[in-house]
Amino acid sequence: MSALLFLTRKRLKNRCKELVHHPGQLLLVLFGIAIVVMIIVVGPRNETDPAFALYRPRQELNAIIFLLYAAVFVLTAKGGFVNGASMFSMADVNLLFTAPAKSRTLLFFGLFSQMGRSLLMGLMILYQFGWAHQQYGITVPELLMVLLGYAITVFLSQMLAMLIYSFTAADDRRCRIVKAVFWGVILAFAAAAAQKLLAGEGELLTKAVALAGEPWLRFFPVAGFVQFGVVGAMDGAWLTALAMAGLFVLCIALYLVAVSFLNDDFYEDVLKATEVSFSAVTARKEGKAQELAPRNVKVGKTGLRGGAGASAFYYKHLLENRRSRFFAMDLGSLIIAVITVAYAVFFKSYETAFAMSAYMMMINIGTGRWAKELLLPYAYLVPEPPFKKLVFMMLEQFPALVVQSLVTFIPFYFIFDEVDIPLAAMLCAARICFGWLFIGVNLLIQRIFGTGGNRSVIVIVYFLFCMLLSVPAVVAAVLPQALFAQSITVSFLAMSGVNLLLGTGLVFICRNVLNDAQLNNR
Amino acid sequence: MLKVDHVTKKYGKLVAVNDVSFAIGGGEIAVLLGPNGAGKSTVIKCITGLLRFDGEILIDGEKNKSLEAKRRLGYVPEMPAVYDMLTVGEHLDFMLRAYKMDDDGTAQQLLQRFELLDKKDKLGKELSKGMQQKLSICCALVHRPTVVIFDEPMVGLDPHAIKQLKDMFRELKAAGATVLISTHMLDSVEDYWDRAYIMKDGAFCAEKAADDTDGQSLEDLFFALTEGGADAAEGGDPS
Incomplete structure (x- = not known):
């Protein structure tokens, strides 16, 4: 454990040192921070101006948050059908996996590293403060809650992607079944939403916004309960937020049970995703092209249909x-x-x-x-x-x-x-x-x-x-x-x-x- | 015929290749040797027109960046150059179309020789690194070039492919082609080289003809020149 703490500490320290040694990168980080500060300071509109007295309904913002989380969940989790998601670097795989350390300890190490990365990935949300405040009167703490919710969604979606991969990688039949279940659930929610939108009178937009507040939408995988928790916290409903935080912890516990106890040897499951991300990084460094290809490419009819010269x-x-x-x-x-x-x-x-x-x-x-x-x-x-x-x-x-x-x-x-x-x-x-x-x-x-x-x-x-x-x-x-x-x-x-x-x-x-x-x- | 005339390549203040000159005639096989970082790949990339340089490079008498020179040039890069989404057969189809050449059966022959015929419908991304290297070689030769440059061609190849490649070198030579090979595998070129150029620190430290080695093997010559000090280069002809 002390070795892992040492590794984490050193990595953070070296990253900071790197910034000092690369003034260009340091300037970029400072520039990014300055932009965020500027948006937060300059962004808020003049509250005394009567033309800006009314904010748009908060339900619209809640709907946008749900859509963002749902899109992140679907796009990330479906990666599990291709190569999973890796919480480890290639150096972790080669050095830590072969070291005499408990696999469960390493899994925790990976999870915590991933949580930090997920938070970093969501920093772009901070740049949305300007318009979100102008339109919906969002405050900085509220925006930070949205960011936290985003990080949790990314984190849980990646864990699910890894679980899906570990469960389906070696068995095409299983893969088909899980895929059917996954898309079936998503489509069921989409169909229910479409039915609600098309039924009855009223403006489509109003119905769409109201839809995001429907209780059944809280059961949408990950995005549903995370959005519910974030919106609850923003509205001051701390009990709801706490309950959702509890659900988050439960998800991690279930994940640990699934990976650690059902399949103690998870190394193989993360290896493919790690190799894929490593080869992508290496290829970028070597200036090689990376093809975003589906796992099973259908070759179909062969041969070029034409062309001569350029x-x-x-x-x-x-x-x-x-x-x-x-x-x-x-x-x-x-x-x-x-x-x-x-x-x-x-x-x-x-x-x-x-x-x-x-x-x-x-x-x-x-x-x-x-x-x-x-x-x-x-x-x-x-x-x-x-x-x-x-x-x-x-x-x-x-x-x-x-x-x-x-x-x-x-x-x-x-x-x-x-x-x-x-x-x-x-x-x-x-x-x-x-x-x-x-x-x-x-x-x-x-x-x-x-x-x-x-x-x-x-x-x-x-x-x-x-x-x-x-x-x-x-x-x-x-x-x-x-x-x-x-x-x-x-x-x-x-x-x-x-x-x-x-x-x-x-x-x-x-x-x-x-x-x-x-x-x-x- | 390949002529490299006073070629210098600089990256900012770093001189990667310093005033290198040499010429290889038709029907000759030249080997370019040197330790890592000596500048071999840089010279090769200058010849193939991938890098800008000072000096002049002629391929069969044409400036290396001219279309005519490009038409006559074949290049096997150090890293296999393969498209993920094309099948093996389509790679050769593409090359023939891009070079506006008719298929006279060369593509089939190459695939057969490098044991790729049964993998004709496999995608580039499905091939192992060794197979990708073989395909890269086929792509460089399918348009029947008269000047062929190989940059570390043997890396990752299996013994059968190495043998085929060696035979190919000899055949190219017999057909009057100009062949330049950059390699670290000295023993693999020992028995068919005509000229050897040994590079160190971006410049030639020796040039040897095969009939002027005083019985020294290429390996002995290489180590004497790169590690043995100035006196060991006796008999060399630094350019």
Whole structure:
């Protein structure tokens, strides 16, 4: 035990030392803290201003918290059907598992380390203080409770993922049964929610918000009771919060019983997940591409359907996307589409919903397959002009952009009376062009940093570039209305045009990214 | 024909390769030797056009970054370059399409020689590291290059594949191709090298022709030059 305490102490100490030795990282941490402090200090609105006297109903916030926890639970726990979740590093596996230590002690060590990591993962929630306070009057202690609830949800979901993996990994039949039960439970809740939403009179949004307060939703795995506990604590219902905390402790105890007593030898169960996360980290360090592939890839029909020269990359990407089960809409894009539509219904404004969609796309646009290509030598070796190769490598992202835009904005035509077909088409076009702009920014970031560099710095610079380069499009959208009193359709057209030009300009500037690998593998 | 002329590669203040020059003719096998960090892989990456450098590199008389030079070049990287989501057969299909080449049966032959034919429909991610290396070799050779660069090609290969690869070196040589091999496995290249370039600290410390070794094995030569001090390099021709 003393060795584990020593290890924990040393790890923390070395992490702090690392910050001192890497001023860039230290600055980032300080910058992050400064932003949080600024949001908390500046964020609160002027309470004396009568225009801001009324907050939105707290039930809406409770519904948002439930949705966040539920999404985290489903996305994390389903990982158990692929490779589980690991609370250990590869060094832990190689050094601690082979050491003469009790496996249960090591399990506790892993659990406590994981709890700390889960808390760190939720720090992004602190940045939401500004709007959450503006809209719902949330206070700092309340936001910290939401953060704690998030950490607990992540933690319990990861434990469940590990349990699922350990129970199903070696037996396909078991895996099918557990999968059916898992998705069956989720679908049962979804069906019950849909039935409640569709039945009776009243506004959909009001019913959706009321739904989050339904007692039966507390039985939704993990997210249900954690949200109930957090909301209880926020409302001052400490007995409820305490009861839910007790349930949390009970979950850990049950988990320990399940893993430690039923299967004392849990090493094998965490090994796969540890290896997978280790190989992902190693690959990132070595600048190798990592494929987000399902566990069982269906090979299907073999062979490229076409391509000669640079276009062979495009056909290869189509094939790889099919095997990765990526068909224009991935889960992230679907969630964004749903959130955008919900946002539109919620705030009754298609303009702000569009802005929200563009903002979320900034996070979700990803780099597509071209970024992975830069990590293998073929992108440079194939005897074709670099710009031509780059264009064909980026081509696979366009069908996805188009489909995602259609799925997001066609509903607007039915939701808003003022959205006619030309405006809906322009909304789609504007979103596609924003996508093109963000792809261009991704390319620019690749051109500047390559695959090396501090990830946090890269992310910050990426967001800064995205926001700065979005300004001309926003100006272009405002000008026709301000100067010529043109319709909003013209504004979105102007926005699309500017983004198309900017995105193309960025790709042109970076056209020689495939000249040599040095830019990308520093 | 491969000509490397006064090539220098710097990373900031660090000189990774310092004014290296050499030439390998058609039908010749050259080996690039040196301790870890000597600069072998950097030279190779300069030749393959993956890195920027000062100096000039010609592949069959064409500048190494020209499309014509790329067409003639085959490169087996140190780490297997394999796509997770393509089958073994599709890798070769992709290479032939990307190089705009017709399949004259080379792909099938390569797969057969490296015992990958029965794994033709296996995905890249399902292959062991050794098999990925074999596939990487097949990808580098399927477009029938005239200058082939191997960076540590034997790592992870089984004895059958090593034998096949050695045979392949000889066949490439007989067909008039230029072959450059960087390796730490000195005994694996002992019986077919024509020229040996030994690197240390980013520069050549010796260049030897196979018929000019005074009976010394490659291994003896290597240790004498890299660990034995200046007098041991007698007979060497540092460039």
